[in-house]
Amino acid sequence: MSQSVVETQKQAAGSKPNEVANSESSTNAPPGSTTQLPSQSLARRVVAFCGASVGPCLVLLAFAGLFAFGHYTDWKMPKFAALTGKVAPADADWCDEHGVPESICVECDESLMPKTPDFGWCSKHGIHNCVLDHPELAQLNETPAISSADRSRAELAMSMPLSKENNSGCLTYLKRIQFASVDAVAQAGVDVELVERRPIEQTVSGSGEILYDPTRTASFASRASGSVWRVEKTLGDRVEEGEVLALVEAEQVGDLKTSLIRALAEQSLQRQNVERLKIAKGAVAGVRLLEADADLAKAKAEVLSIAQSMENLGLSPDIQSLAQLSEREAFEQLRFLGIPQTLRSSVKAQVSSANFLPVRSSISGLIVERNVTQGEVVDTRRPLFRIVDTSQMWLMLEVPLEDVQQVEVGQKVHFQADGSSSQVLGQVDWISTGADSQTRMVKVRAVLPNPKGKLRDKTYGIGDIVLREEENAIAVPAESVHSEGCCRIVFVRDKHYFDSPESPKVFHVRSVRLGAYQDGFTEIVAGVLPGEVVATTGSDVLRAQLLKNGLGAGCCVDE
Incomplete structure (x- = not known):
């Protein structure tokens, strides 16, 4: 291209803005030109980008600082005194893990209260540290004697389907829950009761219907x-x-x-x-x-x-x-x-x-x-x-197949009709040899005396077949018993709890084997003895502390 033409183009571009002129000049510049205009434009763009990124970066840094502050302060707002520099120094004598002063924590310093002997798993009764075999473990002032009647009661109860043994690998029984003082126990809302003997019935329930006794029913026609x-x-x-x-x-x-x-x-x-x-x-x-x-x-x-x-x-x-x-x-x-x-x-x-x-x-x-x-x-x-002798009625019960194995002819039956507040006592006199193909239920018939004629034909209700009756069963309030997945436990108060104000306020975790439930009480087949004291109302507080202490360890893993 001739020189006159190039000069003409430059003169025409002189009326454009500087940025456009520079761009065109760089485009039309011959190879090997040493002009600095493109580098100056790139630098300006980098500076502009950095300036625009400062705000978002500061916001991100602020959030990061906030999260760091929350993590190290457990998301608690500092007191005004701390902000002004007038906060009192924290008390170092406190065990956060066990919730008591560290100087009296029996878990941190076992010399303050040595643990009871560990006899491990009792395969006979399905619990750990069995007090039936080792009554010296009971939190009583004197070692009790275990009667043959209690051993026979336990054997009979363990033969029933309701009594399930614990997991032999569970180590929860080794733990203890401690409070700082008696007042701390009261403030936590924890109440206690004595383990006592009371009558207990173990039953199997089934829906039932009262019918006229066909052997006492007759229809009459003219001959x-x-x-x-x-x-x-x-x-x-x-x-x-x-x-x-x-x-x-x-x-x-x-x-x-x-x-x-x-x-x-x-x-x-x-x-x-x-x-x-x-x-x-x-x-x-x-x-x-x-x-x-x-x-x-x-x-x-x-x-x-x-x-x-x-x-x-x-x-x-x-x-x-x-x-x-x-x-x-x-x-x-x-x-x-x-x-x-x-x-x-x-x-x-x-x-x-x-x-x-x-x-x-x-x-x-x-x-x-x-x-x-x-x-x-x-x-x-x-x-x-049609004439019916109503002095005796039939009760036809539907019992689940898995429960009927323990039912026998001659066992007592308690029947309560729908809408009635009273129970009728009867006796099993027939058990079907087959199960319903659809419901998998087995028919069980009982005879109900009706001397006053209060029972009605086609009356529905619930019947309880009594499998076992215990006049002196060991029982605790049902709210005392807790399940830890692989074991059932109660919290037993230490026998030295009131020896002195300085005595450790400790509850022992005791694994138990359960029996029948009746009227708000649960039978303890093995695990506690009469006279021991267990936590009842508010015992969830102890369970929560137990879970906190063992968080992440699992019920069946050592701490």
């Missing part, structure tokens, strides 16, 4: 077709065995009574004929006597056949008595057959029929169903009354 002439009893009436419930006028009954009178007459005639032939035995052929005997036997058979048919209907004719009466007298006697004397006068005054068939109750009980009215036509297939 012959006919029409109901009178209904003597109604729903809710109590009847005794043999009482008449209703009178049915049945044609079949009248026919049988008439046939019986004829058969009795024929029998009497044939008997007289035989007697005459026997008197004239030499004057008649023996064949005629044989024929007369055969006719007499046939007449007797007819009488017995008709009498049996009447027995099938519930009528019991006195054949010998009827045979001594005339036909008219026999008819009058048969007319009121089966009808009580209290009803005969009213029946005789109203009708002259001999077709009456009484419907009687064969059991004593209450009428729970009545399905008949006066004048109604009935047959043998239709039940007219």
Whole structure:
């Protein structure tokens, strides 16, 4: 490019801003030019970037300082005195780990209170430092004697499914919880109670339904077709065995009574004929006597056949008595057959029929169903009354398959109906040999006495089958027991707690094996003894301290 052209371009660019001119000049500069304009522009950009980054960097540094301050001060605001430089020096005699002055901390200085001997795991009772085998470990002034009854109670309780042993690797039992003073215990809200003996029942529960006892239930129908002439009893009436419930006028009954009178007459005639032939035995052929005997036997058979048919209907004719009466007298006697004397006068005054068939109750009980009215036509297939002896009821329980193994015939059952505040005592008398394919429940039947008739059919509720009864079980309030995942523990107060004001205020962590629960108390199968003192209300404070001391170690790892 000619020199004149280059000079013309530079003159044209002279009217542009300096930055643009510089840019173009750098672009059109020949190779090897030593101009400094690009370096000056880059430096300005770096300076501008750094200036813009100062603010965010300061903010980040401020946050970092704030977090560092919070970390080293446990996020607590300093007191005004500290800010002004007038703060009092901190007390160095304090154990943050155990929450007591370090000078009296028995965990930091075991010489202040040596730990009790460690006998380790008791495989027989499933706990550590078992006081049943080592009663000297009990926090009592005198070493107690362990009776054979307590050992037998523990063995029986451990055979039950509710009693689970602890984890043999758990080391929580080695710990102790200490307070600075008695006042500190009171301020923490910790209360204590004595370990005592009390009655305990171990039960298995199941939902149940009360039913009428089928062996004490009966339905009654007319034994012959006919029409109901009178209904003597109604729903809710109590009847005794043999009482008449209703009178049915049945044609079949009248026919049988008439046939019986004829058969009795024929029998009497044939008997007289035989007697005459026997008197004239030499004057008649023996064949005629044989024929007369055969006719007499046939007449007797007819009488017995008709009498049996009447027995099938519930009528019991006195054949010998009827045979001594005339036909008219026999008819009058048969007319009121089966009808009580209290009803005969009213029946005789109203009708002259001999077709009456009484419907009687064969059991004593209450009428729970009545399905008949006066004048109604009935047959043998239709039940007219249902009577139940309610003095005894059935309880059908549904028990989980895993719990039924401990249930046996003869065990007591406590049943409480829904909406009722009272319990009924019964007894197991049958256990099903199969389980329901859908619910995996096993039916257990119990007999419930109901002398006052308070129980109702189709009543639902909960039944408790008593597996074990202990009159002198060792028990503690349920709030005293805590679970640490692999073991169950209570906090036992040291026996020297009140020896002097300087005595360490210590609670020992004791692993326990649990039994039954009843009315707010938990049975201790093994682990504590009567007379020891355990923390109850507020014992969560001790548990929290226990968790704090062992934070990160785990229940089954040494500290």
